[in-house]
Each structure stands twice: as structure tokens, then as C-alpha cells.
Amino acid sequence: MNHELVKVCFRNGVFEECSMKPAIIFYSYSGITRRIAEKIQKECGGDLIEIRSKENYSAITAYTVGCLRARRESGDPIIPERIDVSGYDILVIGTPVWAWKPSPAINAAIKAIHGSEGKSAVIYATCGSQAGDTLAVMKKALAARNIQVTGECSFTRRETLDESRIKSLITMIKSLDPV
Numbered sequence: 001m002n003h004e005l006v007k008v009c010f011r012n013g014v015f016e017e018c019s020m021k022p023a024i025i026f027y028s029y030s031g032i033t034r035r036i037a038e039k040i041q042k043e044c045g046g047d048l049i050e051i052r053s054k055e056n057y058s059a060i061t062a063y064t065v066g067c068l069r070a071r072r073e074s075g076d077p078i079i080p081e082r083i084d085v086s087g088y089d090i091l092v093i094g095t096p097v098w099a100w101k102p103s104p105a106i107n108a109a110i111k112a113i114h115g116s117e118g119k120s121a122v123i124y125a126t127c128g129s130q131a132g133d134t135l136a137v138m139k140k141a142l143a144a145r146n147i148q149v150t151g152e153c154s155f156t157r158r159e160t161l162d163e164s165r166i167k168s169l170i171t172m173i174k175s176l177d178p179v
Contacts, residue, residue, distance in 0.1 A: 022046035022173065023085045025113075026094035027053070027105035029062060032160050033094045033126045036169070040092055043170045047088075052079045053105040062098075070098035073137055075108030086115025090176050091147065093138065094124045097154075100132020102141075110141045122151035122173050129156055150176055 024041050026048070028034035034050065041048050054077040057066050069076065085091060091113075095106035102125070121142055125134040131154035139149045151172040159165045 020089040020176075021087070022090045022092050023049055023083075023088035024092045024094075025049045025051065025083065025085075025109055026092075027051040027096070027103050027109065028094075029057070029096050029103065032157070033096050033124075036124065036126065036155070036160065036166060037092075037094050039166055040170055040173060044092075044173055046092075049080075049083060051105045051109045053077070053103075054079060055104075066104060067099035069104040070101040070107075073101060073107055073141075074104055075111060076104040078105050078108045078112065081112060082114060083109060083112045084115050085113055085119065088119070090173070091116065091119055091121035092124070092173055093121055093142075094126070095134065095138070097125050097127035097131050097134045100130065100134065102134050102138050106138070107141065110138065110145065113145055113147070117146045119147050120150045120176055121147050122153075122169070122176060123149055124152065124169055125154045126160055127154060127156060 022044055024037050024046055026033050026037040037048055093106065095102045123135060123138050125131045135152045135154060142149055153169045153172065155165060
């Protein structure tokens with residue numbers, strides 16, 4: 001069942017319900033971050049915007065070249081190259097953790113976002129055991145784009161299997177008051 005987020009709008013002198021449309025932007029190397037993004041969409045509606053790296057990482061280069069780029073907070077060339085979020089009320093951005101930082105694809109995606117001025121976001125990260133600086137780096141990069149992070153969550157590999165943890169993230173998103 002696809003649920004829409006609902007907010008109250010003041011139009012023509014009357015308060016009425018209007019649906020909120022989230023943009024769910026994510027990069028997933030192994031499928032774990034994608035699985036959470038799909039659960040968010042199922043519960044909150046909106047559109048999935050999957051970021052793909054033009055860099056064809058192998059298991060070896062992901063942990064060497066990719067992690068080095070992540071540590072430097074660099075970006076990869078990505079598809080799509082431009083992400084227009086002007087038609088969305090809120091943003092949800094998810095990334096795997098690479099060397100305790102956001103993936104290079106998400107670093108590039110944040111820079112590729114357009115039409116985001118004054119929007120609110122919830123961010124999440126998936127990791128083996130520790131998110132490190134991932135959420136702080138994302139928060140700083142989003143603030144530079146005039147996007148206010150109003151919620152954040154990280155998941156260890158074990159926590160990605162805990163439906164109550166994922167439900168907490170979804171509740172956070174549903175309670176988000178768009179700017």
C-alpha cells in the first residue's frame with residue numbers, strides 16, 4: 001500500500017490537507033541502502049532517485065580507489081548528472097558508508113541537487129559497524145546548499161534487518177515539517 005504524507009496548507013483563506021512529495025535520493029553499492037529507500041517510498045510515497053556512479057567499481061577498487069575518494073570527500077561522475085528537486089517538498093538522502101564517510105556518488109549527488117533552496121531533509125547511512133563522520137559530512141554539504149537537515153539516522157548491517165529501526169526512520173520522515 002502506498003501512503004502519502006499529508007500536511008495542512010492555507011489556500012484561498014482556508015486550511016486544507018495537501019500531500020507532501022518526498023524525493024528519496026540514494027546510492028547503493030550492495031543493495032542495502034536501496035532496500036531501505038524502497039521501504040521509505042512504500043510508506044511515504046514520493047519518487048526514488050537512484051544515483052549511479054559512472055565509475056565501474058570492482059570489489060577491489062571500491063575499497064581502494066572509492067574509499068580514498070570518500071576519505072577526501074570527493075565525488076564521482078554520476079548519473080543523473082543534475083537532480084532537480086524543485087517539485088518536491090522534502091528530501092530523503094541515503095548512502096552507504098565508505099571509510100567512515102559518505103560514498104563518492106552521494107558527495108557528487110549533493111552537489112548535483114538543484115531547486116533545493118530552503119528545503120528540509122532527512123539523511124541516513126548504512127554501514128558495517130560505524131558511520132564515522134558520514135552524517136556530519138552530509139549535513140555540512142547540504143547546509144552549503146541551503147538544505148536544513150532535520151533528521152538523521154545510521155544503521156549497522158544488523159540494524160538494517162531490524163524493522164523497528166527502519167520504522168523509526170519512516171516516522172521521522174512522516175513527521176518532517178517542510179520549510
